[in-house]
Amino acid sequence: MLEARKLSKSFADVTAVKNLSLTLESGRIMALVGASGSGKSTLLNLLAGFADADVGEVRLNNKRVPGPSEVLVPGHADIRLVHQEYQLMPNVSVRENITYALRFFEKSYRDFRVDELLRLCRLTDVQDRVPRQVSGGEKQRTAIARAIADKPAVLLLDEPFSHLDLPNRIIVRDLLFDLVREQHTSCLFVTHDATDALSIADTLGILRDGRLVQIGPPVLVYRQPVTAYAARMTGPVNVLKAKYLPLLGLPEPDQPDALVCLRPEQLQLDEPGEGGRIRAVFFKGGYSEVEVELSRYVCLRVLTTRDNLRAGDPIGIRLVSDEIWWLKG
Structure with missing residues (x-):
């Protein structure tokens, strides 16, 4: 079990991580989603023992992970960090890159393990x-193979999908899922795109300005975000003031200026309504994302499989879910 306890880290007058706590359980995948500058990379360096925390500590199996100021060689033997740049040795083969991580093992086991990886x-x-x-996908997988070669307890990854095309994203995503299942390695990765995080993570956290603003099962974080930022970081969403809910046929709210969250799949296109007009249609493959203007101030996203829609067409929207999630801000 990897545990961060009230971590804080600042650089000059910028606070990169602030009073952050989390727990990664054995054999689980945690994903942390945040915009650029939210503290993702700094947090990974703290968890891996490559940076000293100003306040707080990191513990692995209830033993404190020392920072670089306390050890001769920074890092921890049971924690591996894979950087965005892969950091492979450029002039040796993929096999030799992986073998290097096992250079202190006997040759028979080393060859067996490299073949397995x-x-x-x-x-x-x-x-x-x-x-x-x-x-790029093969470089990423080589970096992961090298990182897990000697079976560390924890694998940390910095934006593992950011430089990959769609086929390679799927391969790397499936690889991480298989690693946890077959190698019993705990995995934590950070990303700015929740698409892959939602599909494989056991726990999903939302980072903003160095703070963990929400954490929980992906389904719960997606359906019940606590803030507009958390809602937007986890996928397409409609965030609007409650006073506009009557445009969807709902009664006047008691708190008209409060924010509410409606996911596109909670809405459905209907017969042409009063004032509704299609602003844009974005084809996504198996479905289309449609932007519908209900008023001068309200434009909602709706998902549909209809293929006969055009910008400018009159259209109506109806709510197909009773769940309206109220946001804190």
């Missing part, structure tokens, strides 16, 4: 190529 990470066909000869 090449299979698990789908790198067997490119094992003899150097990093500049493989794709």
